[in-house]
Amino acid sequence: MISLHLILKSMLRRKVVTSLLLVQLALTLALLSNSSLLALQTWNQLSQPTGLDLDNILYVSLKPTSKNLQEYPAFADLLERQLAAVRQMPGVAAVSFTNQSPLMEGGSNGNVNDENNRENNTQSVPQYTVSPDFLKVLQLDVLEGEIPQKIEAWDGESTVPVVLTKSLAERVFPGKSAIGQLTNGGPVAAVIEDFYGQRNAERVMYNRLQIAQIYGVAWGYGIILRVEPGQAQHIRSQIPDVLKTADSNIEIFSVRTMDEQLHRMFRNEFGLATLLAVLSGLMLLVSMISSYSNAHFNALKRQQEIGIKRALGASKHSILLEMLTENWCTTAAGAGVGIVAAWLLNQALALVISIPALPVWLPLSALLMLMCCVTLATWYPATIATRVSPATATKTL
Amino acid sequence: MIKINNLSKIFRTELIETHALKNIQLHVSEGEFVALTGPSGSGKSTLLNVLGTLEHFDSGDYLLDGQSVKGLSDKALSALRNEKIGFIFQGFNLIKDYSLFDNIELPLRYRGFNAAERKRRVEHALEQVGLAARRDYHPSQLSGGQQQRVAIARAIAGQPRILLADEPTGNLDSLMARQVMELLEQINQNGCTILMVTHDPEQARRAGRQVQIIDGQLSDAAMYDPLAHNNAHAQSSPVAVA
Amino acid sequence: MEQFLYYLKVSLKSIRRAPLPYALTILILSLGLGVFFANATFYYRLNADPLPHKSDKLFFPFMNLVPYECQNCEPPNVLSYSNVQKLSATDIPSAKAAMYSADGYLRLTPQQPPLPVKIRLTQPDFFRMFEVPFLHGSVWPDASARAEVILSRHTAEKLFGETDVVGRRLTLDDFEYTVSAVLADWTMLPRLFDANNNNHLSEVEDIYLPLETGYDRNYLSNSQSSSFQDADYRKLATDGRTKAIHQLQFWVQLDTPEQQQAYRQFMANLTADEKKAGRHPSTINNRLVGMRDIVAHFNQQGGDIKAFALVTLLFLLVCLFNASHLSLNRYIANQYEISLRRALGASRWHIQQQAMADVLLMAGITSVAALLIGYSGISLMNYLLPANRLFSSWDWALLLSLLAVTLGCSYLVTLYPSLRASFGALNQQLKE
Ligand SMILES: Nc1ncnc2c1ncn2[C@@H]1O[C@H](COP(=O)(O)OP(=O)(O)OP(=O)(O)O)[C@@H](O)[C@H]1O
Ligand SMILES: [Mg+2]
Numbered sequence A: 001m002i003s004l005h006l007i008l009k010s011m012l013r014r015k016v017v018t019s020l021l022l023v024q025l026a027l028t029l030a031l032l033s034n035s036s037l038l039a040l041q042t043w044n045q046l047s048q049p050t051g052l053d054l055d056n057i058l059y060v061s062l063k064p065t066s067k068n069l070q071e072y073p074a075f076a077d078l079l080e081r082q083l084a085a086v087r088q089m090p091g092v093a094a095v096s097f098t099n100q101s102p103l104m105e106g107g108s109n110g111n112v113n114d115e116n117n118r119e120n121n122t123q124s125v126p127q128y129t130v131s132p133d134f135l136k137v138l139q140l141d142v143l144e145g146e147i148p149q150k151i152e153a154w155d156g157e158s159t160v161p162v163v164l165t166k167s168l169a170e171r172v173f174p175g176k177s178a179i180g181q182l183t184n185g186g187p188v189a190a191v192i193e194d195f196y197g198q199r200n201a202e203r204v205m206y207n208r209l210q211i212a213q214i215y216g217v218a219w220g221y222g223i224i225l226r227v228e229p230g231q232a233q234h235i236r237s238q239i240p241d242v243l244k245t246a247d248s249n250i251e252i253f254s255v256r257t258m259d260e261q262l263h264r265m266f267r268n269e270f271g272l273a274t275l276l277a278v279l280s281g282l283m284l285l286v287s288m289i290s291s292y293s294n295a296h297f298n299a300l301k302r303q304q305e306i307g308i309k310r311a312l313g314a315s316k317h318s319i320l321l322e323m324l325t326e327n328w329c330t331t332a333a334g335a336g337v338g339i340v341a342a343w344l345l346n347q348a349l350a351l352v353i354s355i356p357a358l359p360v361w362l363p364l365s366a367l368l369m370l371m372c373c374v375t376l377a378t379w380y381p382a383t384i385a386t387r388v389s390p391a392t393a394t395k396t397l
Numbered sequence B: 001m002i003k004i005n006n007l008s009k010i011f012r013t014e015l016i017e018t019h020a021l022k023n024i025q026l027h028v029s030e031g032e033f034v035a036l037t038g039p040s041g042s043g044k045s046t047l048l049n050v051l052g053t054l055e056h057f058d059s060g061d062y063l064l065d066g067q068s069v070k071g072l073s074d075k076a077l078s079a080l081r082n083e084k085i086g087f088i089f090q091g092f093n094l095i096k097d098y099s100l101f102d103n104i105e106l107p108l109r110y111r112g113f114n115a116a117e118r119k120r121r122v123e124h125a126l127e128q129v130g131l132a133a134r135r136d137y138h139p140s141q142l143s144g145g146q147q148q149r150v151a152i153a154r155a156i157a158g159q160p161r162i163l164l165a166d167e168p169t170g171n172l173d174s175l176m177a178r179q180v181m182e183l184l185e186q187i188n189q190n191g192c193t194i195l196m197v198t199h200d201p202e203q204a205r206r207a208g209r210q211v212q213i214i215d216g217q218l219s220d221a222a223m224y225d226p227l228a229h230n231n232a233h234a235q236s237s238p239v240a241v242a
Numbered sequence C: 001m002e003q004f005l006y007y008l009k010v011s012l013k014s015i016r017r018a019p020l021p022y023a024l025t026i027l028i029l030s031l032g033l034g035v036f037f038a039n040a041t042f043y044y045r046l047n048a049d050p051l052p053h054k055s056d057k058l059f060f061p062f063m064n065l066v067p068y069e070c071q072n073c074e075p076p077n078v079l080s081y082s083n084v085q086k087l088s089a090t091d092i093p094s095a096k097a098a099m100y101s102a103d104g105y106l107r108l109t110p111q112q113p114p115l116p117v118k119i120r121l122t123q124p125d126f127f128r129m130f131e132v133p134f135l136h137g138s139v140w141p142d143a144s145a146r147a148e149v150i151l152s153r154h155t156a157e158k159l160f161g162e163t164d165v166v167g168r169r170l171t172l173d174d175f176e177y178t179v180s181a182v183l184a185d186w187t188m189l190p191r192l193f194d195a196n197n198n199n200h201l202s203e204v205e206d207i208y209l210p211l212e213t214g215y216d217r218n219y220l221s222n223s224q225s226s227s228f229q230d231a232d233y234r235k236l237a238t239d240g241r242t243k244a245i246h247q248l249q250f251w252v253q254l255d256t257p258e259q260q261q262a263y264r265q266f267m268a269n270l271t272a273d274e275k276k277a278g279r280h281p282s283t284i285n286n287r288l289v290g291m292r293d294i295v296a297h298f299n300q301q302g303g304d305i306k307a308f309a310l311v312t313l314l315f316l317l318v319c320l321f322n323a324s325h326l327s328l329n330r331y332i333a334n335q336y337e338i339s340l341r342r343a344l345g346a347s348r349w350h351i352q353q354q355a356m357a358d359v360l361l362m363a364g365i366t367s368v369a370a371l372l373i374g375y376s377g378i379s380l381m382n383y384l385l386p387a388n389r390l391f392s393s394w395d396w397a398l399l400l401s402l403l404a405v406t407l408g409c410s411y412l413v414t415l416y417p418s419l420r421a422s423f424g425a426l427n428q429q430l431k432e
Helices: A004-013 A015-046 A074-087 A134-138 A166-172 A232-246 A258-265 A267-301 A303-311 A316-352 A361-386 B044-051 B074-084 B100-111 B115-128 B144-157 B174-189 B201-206 B230-241 C002-017 C019-046 C081-088 C125-129 C153-160 C196-201 C211-216 C236-242 C257-276 C291-297 C303-343 C348-384 C386-391 C396-423 C426-431
Strands: A057-064 A092-098 A109-114 A117-130 A142-145 A162-165 A186-192 A208-211 A221-227 A250-257 B002-012 B017-028 B033-037 B059-064 B085-088 B162-166 B193-197 B209-214 B217-219 C058-062 C095-107 C115-122 C134-137 C148-151 C169-172 C175-183 C207-210 C245-253 C287-290
Touching (some): A117 A166, A258 A267, A303 A361, A316 C303, B002 B044, B074 B085, B144 B162, B174 B193, C081 C095, C125 C245, C148 C153, C257 C287
Parallel strands (some): A117 A208, B033 B193, B033 B209
Antiparallel strands (some): A092 A117, A142 A186, C095 C169, C148 C207
16 A cells, blocks of 8 residues: 555655765764674673572682781781681681782693693693682582691792693693693692683693692782672671781782672673663664654644545544654665674674674664664654644645 | 435634535536536535535535445445546646556556556547646646546546545636646546536636535525626636635 | 854854754763763873873883794893893993882881882983982982882872981881982873883872882892792892793983984894803893883783774764754854845855854854863763873873864854865855
8 A cells, every 4th residue: 555666666756864864874884883883792701601590609809918927837826716717707618819810811821741841831730729618618529539637838938739620631631530640730629610710821720739828918818708698798798897807917909709809800891782772872862852753743744644644544543653654774785784784893893802703793783773763753744744634734825 | 326415514723614515405417517606605516525525515415426425434435436437637646756657547546456457548638638748757747628628537547436625726827727628528428427616707607507605605506697796706716716 | 253253142142042962962972072072181191102202202112032942932021130230231321220110118117007109110210211209319329239218209208207218217018118218299191111911000109219229128029020940930130030930110211312323232232242251041132122112012002092993083073974964054044044145135254254153152162061061071981991090181282282172163053064165166155
């Protein structure tokens, strides 16, 4: 009943207005799909498996403020007192010291390789020096071998056994048991479950642990603890005082749950995705405004035309449909250009940030969303247009 | 064909109520050519609009082809209008942006004819009004008389049973007016009922029957002899037409 | 003037006749501009040159002088102590300074609670090279170790409550030092001398210590320290000076192209000699990176801001298209009136002047709205991307250029419609 041919003709006649509308719709679609893509990516990153109980593990980052306390043996004594104080807090299930937290961008890391096959080198593996309870805190199972129970000191002579996460053990010693094998850092004592270490590592699940004293505290160190479910907020508020009571010569930089640690790690991505989402929202708003005002203006300008059509037998329904169709046509045409633009923008963005390739369904669903918004915005002025009285509109001035 | 009993129409604005039509009683049979006359502001256009279902009425009955118009939905009214009624306006009311072909085709689209049927009918209608060669012109490229002929073609393309014409020659010079009049007569001879508002007594006389409205009320044609009042009318007509 | 006021009145009247379309036009335009402003601020600030007259003369030499063998490797981002010694053993540069940063705790007396401070450990030329202004005292006479610190003004005020504290004593990480100078207010944004790990986005340090003293007292870099050899990084005084512990930045000032060429040659000779002596197992890959290229060299160009810049530019474009579309509609609605004015004898020039009044009015309202939106945009960005927080302020130059952009956009948005209105065929419009 409604002629696409006539609608296209009328679009072509209003060349300038239509092309403005098209360009704008195309850009909106391009932006909408790419920012959704980025938001999706961030969301995926935030919800990827970490192997950690994000809500019930707390990490306290701190540093002694006096030179004396920063060096052994005073530092070992300080640690002892701090761990004892935290262990006594009700609601704390396990506590350990560590030189660094899991779930970080980068930190203390180094090479790990098979001492008998140095060619097969794994770079930037996070290196943790922790107390044996570290595994209890993270609730990591020992898959093979045994965790050393003695905290080794760094005397520069003896080698300290290492503990590898499963994926790292498989990477360094493919096809055989890692236990007893010699790495560049020491013999492998145990293989444990994977957990998320550092984002910049070759693989995020590659980690190397040593049950040993913290080597140096120039960058501070950490006390990591697992709390009973629901206790995290309470303990987090108490812990600075507890630690200060153990020794006041410390600076506490932060107390965070692993969940917060994860969010911090993707803070930039999250920030950018949020910004783009806000921008997409604004774009949709702008599209809606323009659809609205375009329809509104059209309704005003074409009152007579609509009146004539009504007199010739067009029902209100078909007038409404006609106006909506006209808008849909413009949107669809804009979307056609927009899908190309979305792809181009994706390429351009890939030059400056890491963004995956655009899947086909994304611009299509962006189009659908755009359609919905445009329809919503056109609806009201279009219904107003159908109310034109044919008798008045066809009256001669 | 058309049966109107006791029909009234009141326009209400915030300030005043205008009784545009008062207790109208009118019967028109199939194939009649009725001329509606009357002074300016008497309600002729209003009556035509009510007959064409462009305007609702307040009280009374209106039976079109034996069917009561009252209480029909917008959709039903639109369909009724589309199938049975053709309109010709004083101001032509062609859609500027459409070619002649598109203009004439429009009501056929609402009717749901297929493309071939539409094309056949549009071309036939254009031939009838003698504009077949200009089907791709736009209204602005035509003279007033030609535009009115296009409007007539649009009105008859759907082969309506009734043609409602509101001062179809009001904007035309006498030569053009005569051509249009001849066209209408020809259409009437083909069996189409025509109701035409006119200020021209000569045209009114050429119609088969004359109906006069004064102040929203029908009066007998005999009581108002256009010839007798010819002088008075000639004085008032410029005002009415303007 | 009186004429202009009249035009303004006409503009206002036509706005009052249809306030909604006008408000929407303004809204869309200021949304686009506001978002653009917010991003332009960061973009402009982050890419600013902190030493415009000198940045082309400052260079960071990189080389692959490391004990491991590596083909086609990029040189490490930081140098070892011995690297720096070798690179400094020449008179070609007009100035040269090695440096790194560390954390420490500052007190007046050992009993006081500590004040956490950022320390820059460097050599005297640092202050000359980067034109650091002094308020009191003077820089150390040479690069040797000495228990003397230079304080930033802010730190001096915080610690002593005053600035003229040259000769006073303080305790830094349990060692006593004498204050040899206090700096005047100084910032350098971006802080290009330390661009590794995005450090150029941070503020300058609170306290300055001679580099040699830093090594003697085992200050480890708080940014990056890589050890390419079996070495104890807790023993900087010994291992740190002899082994491949890399943590230093090194800047040289080379004023002329000849100097730069000579220094390149010097680096080439140096690495060739080292290779001959068997101390340079990797392929030679010398780089002399200018200060202007240092951020790119570290590959830390703030991809987020760039990505967002691209996107906001597109958004501005969308808004411009949209606003001109809206205002075109508005003008078409007013066209009859414009045609009538022209018929009554207004010349095209008059109509254009009327359009100019429209532009000015629109630019005025839009710039206020856009600045408000821009300000909220900046707050949001500071919240979401806190790393760039220091780069969010407006100065006059920026503000004026933003206003100019607004004026330009308002003009564009009004130009086409008004052209169409004033050059359209007169009679045709009146006929409609
Ligand atoms: N939409 C309306 N609202 C209010 N009053 C109206 C409306 N349309 C018509 N009228 C009034 O109804 C009366 C009849 O008007 P109508 O247009 O039918 O007159 P007419 O006989 O066609 O006159 P003319 O010969 O000048 O065309 C007039 O008094 C007019 O003012
Ligand atoms: Mg009339």
